[in-house]
Amino acid sequence: MSLFLTTISVEEAVKTARNLAGPLPTEDIPLSSVYGRVLGADISADIDIPGFNRSSVDGYAVRSRDTAGTSESLPALLRLSGRVAMGERGDRNLSPDTCIYVPTGGAVPDGADAVVMMEYTESIGEDILVKRPPAPGENVVMRGEDFRAGEGILSRGTVLSSREIAALAAAGRTSVPVITRPRIGVISTGNELIPVENIPVGNQVRDINSWMCGAFLASVGCIPEYYGIIRDDRAMLRDVLKKALSACDAVLISGGSSKDDRDMTADLIRESGEVLVHGITISPGKPTIIGTVDRIPVIGLPGHPASAFVVLLVIARPLLLRMTGQDVQEFLTKNLVLGENIPSAKGREDYVRVRFRGGKVYPEFGKSGLVNTLIRSDGLVRIPSGIEGLEEGDTVEVILW
Amino acid sequence: MSLFLTTISVEEAVKTARNLAGPLPTEDIPLSSVYGRVLGADISADIDIPGFNRSSVDGYAVRSRDTAGTSESLPALLRLSGRVAMGERGDRNLSPDTCIYVPTGGAVPDGADAVVMMEYTESIGEDILVKRPPAPGENVVMRGEDFRAGEGILSRGTVLSSREIAALAAAGRTSVPVITRPRIGVISTGNELIPVENIPVGNQVRDINSWMCGAFLASVGCIPEYYGIIRDDRAMLRDVLKKALSACDAVLISGGSSKDDRDMTADLIRESGEVLVHGITISPGKPTIIGTVDRIPVIGLPGHPASAFVVLLVIARPLLLRMTGQDVQEFLTKNLVLGENIPSAKGREDYVRVRFRGGKVYPEFGKSGLVNTLIRSDGLVRIPSGIEGLEEGDTVEVILW
Numbered sequence: 001m002s003l004f005l006t007t008i009s010v011e012e013a014v015k016t017a018r019n020l021a022g023p024l025p026t027e028d029i030p031l032s033s034v035y036g037r038v039l040g041a042d043i044s045a046d047i048d049i050p051g052f053n054r055s056s057v058d059g060y061a062v063r064s065r066d067t068a069g070t071s072e073s074l075p076a077l078l079r080l081s082g083r084v085a086m087g088e089r090g091d092r093n094l095s096p097d098t099c100i101y102v103p104t105g106g107a108v109p110d111g112a113d114a115v116v117m118m119e120y121t122e123s124i125g126e127d128i129l130v131k132r133p134p135a136p137g138e139n140v141v142m143r144g145e146d147f148r149a150g151e152g153i154l155s156r157g158t159v160l161s162s163r164e165i166a167a168l169a170a171a172g173r174t175s176v177p178v179i180t181r182p183r184i185g186v187i188s189t190g191n192e193l194i195p196v197e198n199i200p201v202g203n204q205v206r207d208i209n210s211w212m213c214g215a216f217l218a219s220v221g222c223i224p225e226y227y228g229i230i231r232d233d234r235a236m237l238r239d240v241l242k243k244a245l246s247a248c249d250a251v252l253i254s255g256g257s258s259k260d261d262r263d264m265t266a267d268l269i270r271e272s273g274e275v276l277v278h279g280i281t282i283s284p285g286k287p288t289i290i291g292t293v294d295r296i297p298v299i300g301l302p303g304h305p306a307s308a309f310v311v312l313l314v315i316a317r318p319l320l321l322r323m324t325g326q327d328v329q330e331f332l333t334k335n336l337v338l339g340e341n342i343p344s345a346k347g348r349e350d351y352v353r354v355r356f357r358g359g360k361v362y363p364e365f366g367k368s369g370l371v372n373t374l375i376r377s378d379g380l381v382r383i384p385s386g387i388e389g390l391e392e393g394d395t396v397e398v399i400l401w
Numbered sequence: 402m403s404l405f406l407t408t409i410s411v412e413e414a415v416k417t418a419r420n421l422a423g424p425l426p427t428e429d430i431p432l433s434s435v436y437g438r439v440l441g442a443d444i445s446a447d448i449d450i451p452g453f454n455r456s457s458v459d460g461y462a463v464r465s466r467d468t469a470g471t472s473e474s475l476p477a478l479l480r481l482s483g484r485v486a487m488g489e490r491g492d493r494n495l496s497p498d499t500c501i502y503v504p505t506g507g508a509v510p511d512g513a514d515a516v517v518m519m520e521y522t523e524s525i526g527e528d529i530l531v532k533r534p535p536a537p538g539e540n541v542v543m544r545g546e547d548f549r550a551g552e553g554i555l556s557r558g559t560v561l562s563s564r565e566i567a568a569l570a571a572a573g574r575t576s577v578p579v580i581t582r583p584r585i586g587v588i589s590t591g592n593e594l595i596p597v598e599n600i601p602v603g604n605q606v607r608d609i610n611s612w613m614c615g616a617f618l619a620s621v622g623c624i625p626e627y628y629g630i631i632r633d634d635r636a637m638l639r640d641v642l643k644k645a646l647s648a649c650d651a652v653l654i655s656g657g658s659s660k661d662d663r664d665m666t667a668d669l670i671r672e673s674g675e676v677l678v679h680g681i682t683i684s685p686g687k688p689t690i691i692g693t694v695d696r697i698p699v700i701g702l703p704g705h706p707a708s709a710f711v712v713l714l715v716i717a718r719p720l721l722l723r724m725t726g727q728d729v730q731e732f733l734t735k736n737l738v739l740g741e742n743i744p745s746a747k748g749r750e751d752y753v754r755v756r757f758r759g760g761k762v763y764p765e766f767g768k769s770g771l772v773n774t775l776i777r778s779d780g781l782v783r784i785p786s787g788i789e790g791l792e793e794g795d796t797v798e799v800i801l802w
Contacts (some may be wrong), residue, residue: 013717031597032627035616049772051601056768086633087592089603105593105704105770107604146771154776158588162616162713163775163802166706170772174598191488192506196432197575200452202490203508208570215436226433232487303506307569312563332733332801357641367457369506370547371450371571373557400733401564 007279007286009385010314010349015275017290018318023325024180024249031174034160038221040177043154046242049170053108057074057139060099060121060128061112067133075122075129084109099128104142108140115139125277146170153267157323179325184245184252185251186213187227189237189265190303193255195229199384208371212289216312217252222325238268245296247307250325252316253289255303262287265300269293283349285311304369310380311353331399334363338396342381343389353377354398361398379399408687410786411715411750417677418691419719420697422576424726425581425650432575435561439622439726441578442754444555449545450571454509460528461500461522462513468534476523476530479710487512500529509541516540538732548570551717558728560622580726586645586652587614588628590638590666591704596630609706609772610655617713618653622725637670646697653717654690656704663688666701670694682749682786686712705770711752711781714800733798737762739797743782744790754778755799762799776801 008016019145026040053292055061062078070076081098084106092110094100102108102115114134124128160168160178168176173329185217186209193207194200194258207229227244230237237253253265266289269275273293280288284307289300299316301308321329339360344350353364356378366373379398383390390396409417427441434536440543456462463479471477482499483578485507495501495512503509523530548554554568561569561579583677587610594608595601606631615625628645631638638654645652654666667690670676674694681689685708690701700717702709722730740761745751754765762784767774780799784791791797 019608031612032615035619044582047600050606052604054604056770079574084604085592087594087603087605089605091603105591105604105606111635125773141768141770145768146773153773160616161802162613162620163710165616165775166609166710166772169597169607169609170706172600172607190506191486193488196570196573197449199573202492203453203455203485203506203598204490205451205506206565206573211562211570214433214566215566217437217562219563305571309564309567334735367542369455369457369542369547371567372547372554375568401562 007281008277010120010280010282013277013280013288013290013315014280014318017297017299017315018322019250020290020292020319021250021323022325024182026177026179027116027180028175031165031168031176034165034168034176034178035162036221037160037162037178039154039164040155040325041156042152043168043171043173044302045147045149045151045153045170046172048149049147050141050143050145054141054145055102055104055106055115055139056141057115057117058104059102059115059117060130061094061097061102061108061115062099062130062134062137063094063112064114064134064136066097066131067116067130070130072131072274076133077132078130080126080128080129096336101128112139113140121184155327157325159326159328163234170252175218182222182249182320183225183247184217184222184320185225185227185248186210186217187230187237187240187244187253187254188254189232189253190231191232193229202336209303209308212305212309213254213301213312216309216321220317221321221326222320232264234264236270237264238271241268241293241298244292248296249321250297250299252299254301262289262300265289268293269298273298280315282310283316283345283348283361285315288315290315303372304370309374313380314351323365325389333397333399335395335397338392338394340391342362342383344383344387346388347385350383351380351387352383354379354381377391408682409678411681411683412718414681414689415719418716419578419723421693421720422651422724425583425724428579428581429576429578431500431605432569432577435566435569435577435579436563437622440555440559440560440561440565440580442557442570443553443582443621443687444572446548446550446552446554446571446574448549448634449550451542451544451546454541454544456505456507456509456516456540457542458516458518459505459532460516462495462503462509462516462519462550462644463500463531463535464497464513464534464762465515465537465539467498468517468531471531471534473532476532479529479531481527481529481584500531512542514538522735524737528637541708556728558726560727560729575636578656583628583650583721583724584648584673584796585618585623586626586649587611587618588631588641588645588652588654589656590631590654591631591656592633592738594734595757596637599736610702610704610709611704614653614702615708615766618721621721622727622759622802623721632738633665635665635669636667639672642694646694650701651720653700653702655709663690663701666690667692669700670701674699681716682753683711684746684749686716687757691716692702706766706772707770707775710775714781734800736796736798739761739793739795741789742790743784745784745788747789748786750786751784752781753784755780755782762797
């Protein structure tokens with residue numbers, strides 16, 4: 001019986017993987033550490049922001065009706081009754097036919113409904129000539145105009161950038177609920193693998209996948225736990241998988257590149273859990289395994305780094321992002337015109353590495369498993385399974401690296 | 402005399418800021434910690450990668466001349482002379498009219514120049530029938546085909562993603578030279594500012610900029626050093642600036658929002674250094690200061706968070722990226738059609754927050770300094786200084802958040 005008799009589509013595989021686990025619990029961490037984390041709860045404003053009517057210019061707070069109809073030739077004369085200092089705590093009140101100086105960011109006194117910019121005034125002793133009438137509300141940010149007390153500001157699932165962190169600070173959150181980062185075990189299997197620091201002999205190769213997987217996990221907000229290289233020995237792999245399952249929220253097993261090694265990984269998952277997918281109509285990445293042991297997701301990746309990377313991106317990423325609680329899962333993409341034909345076989349979904357050149361996009365062909373295609377390309381183009389390739393001149397959507 | 406008499410263009414300001422400092426020195430860190438760091442040296446392959454002729458399929462290694470002209474009805478008969486095991490160290494040699502089994506990733510023996518996939522063969526006792534002739538080189542990744550020993554793989558200035566980290570592992574780098582992360586001091590000034598955990602009274606506001614700046618610095622690969630809130634007191638600001646200058650590679654001073662505060666920051670820089678820019682034809686962000694003290698860059702940001710953010714992105718970012726040694730400085734952008742007119746004054750470069758809706762892009766208008774415009778928008782549209790606004794239907798380039 002063929003290993004891949006039950007090969008399923010990319011869409012089904014992604015759905016299967018995504019259903020294996022939900023977001024982790026939340027934890028509270030200090031505002032200074034939240035950059036890049038995923039918000040674990042909806043956040044509302046605790047107070048009106050700003051908490052007072054705020055001037056957006058340096059000028060004089062006035063009652064707009066006192067200056068109605070004024071002009072350069074017919075200015076209004078208002079008595080200057082005070083100056084607002086930045087950060088002062090008291091409440092001021094504006095009497096009719098007076099004005100109060102307010103700096104940018106200062107509080108507009110009660111009774112005033114507009115601020116005249118300095119440029120449109122002239123100072124004469126203790127009086128101020130206003131030469132241009134402000135509209136009601138002009139140059140004033142009203143109390144609660146940025147956010148009203150109780151108003152929703154940010155939603156659970158938002159990845160926190162500097163802009164959201166500005167909003168958290170405005171809302172007084174020094175401690176922020178975020179979704180705990182998933183710990184993901186990384187295991188590399190294969191008799192041919194040696195540690196990176198060694199020089200390969202014969203047909204040995206360095207273990208690339210551990211480090212590529214670890215960095216990929218970091219890029220989607222997970223914490224990699226490295227379990228090293230396991231030779232193709234069932235008992236050793238069983239032991240290390242057990243160890244990883246007891247400490248991690250999911251496990252990635254990469255390699256081996258040969259059929260026997262792949263079978264061993266599937267067999268071990270089956271021993272104490274369930275293999276849900278073994279073979280996907282994706283290229284590269286066909287021999288991918290999706291399973292669970294004790295309700296913990298276990299993904300078997302192809303041994304070739306370039307293939308493993310496509311599977312990480314297309315199959316593992318949706319599950320990992322779900323575990324991290326991230327709302328937005330779409331790739332960053334760019335539409336570009338293809339500069340060269342890309343052939344593709346019907347019945348499988350192809351992910352072709354592409355490169356930008358002169359405003360167009362070109363396939364970066366290379367034999368299976370070459371690492372150089374990963375670093376010499378700018379992104380991936382997906383060719384759906386129903387299509388026999390793409391043609392020069394087609395506009396394609398490039399998934400940006 | 403007007404504060405902004407010497408206002409300069411955005412282009413000049415960016416050039417001035419960028420020239421203030423170069424990349425920091427390199428340091429060596431372990432491969433497991435390099436994700437997101439900037440490579441500090443060019444990296445070459447230490448060995449041929451792969452180090453042997455590698456089979457990319459499960460099949461039989463053959464001399465292609467021994468199978469020339471074979472077909473389903475006229476197969477070649479080759480004696481199976483052995484099986485390559487994964488990771489074996491010995492060198493094998495293929496005799497004429499024989500074949501050797503090689504698993505995917507295994508070494509193709511000397512003498513063989515192609516691998517026939519299992520699917521195109523049949524096993525008869527100790528002989529193998531080959532039914533389809535492989536082309537010379539078929540299914541073989543040649544020694545050094547991924548990278549040749551000594552070949553340049555990655556350049557200094559590359560930001561290390563999982564794909565580059567795969568290449569570093571392939572090249573045997575367990576210790577990686579990266580550019581040291583700049584430490585950037587963050588100071589907030591203004592009598593109106595209170596710590597985030599406090600409830601504002603009167604016209605107090607919470608210190609948003611410290612946290613927004615800190616997260617922004619993290620996003621461009623810098624380490625923020627927080628110096629807290631300094632009231633508008635010249636001696637106190639002088640002390641803390643001195644402290645920051647002695648420990649940091651650059652300093653950001655945000656606020657105050659009033660003219661007096663801004664003048665104080667400029668005066669203090671001038672006391673022991675030089676103010677190079679005081680006022681930029683940018684909106685928002687006009688009252689920006691660029692200076693140096695003891696050859697350390699000091700940037701004075703506007704007090705309003707939304708304005709400060711635009712200045713961080715447009716003016717500070719090119720300098721910060723240069724200090725981190727990053728080669729690529731372009732923004733991620735997307736071209737979209739404008740769904741609404743955006744007015745703009747000639748003679749200043751406008752950065753308008755915009756929002757995506759139904760495949761089009763709309764300006765997110767809001768009074769100066771509102772934090773909500775930062776989190777409710779999807780990006781920025783730049784309106785060059787020579788243009789009086791953009792019109793509905795124009796295609797605009799959106800700088801993506």
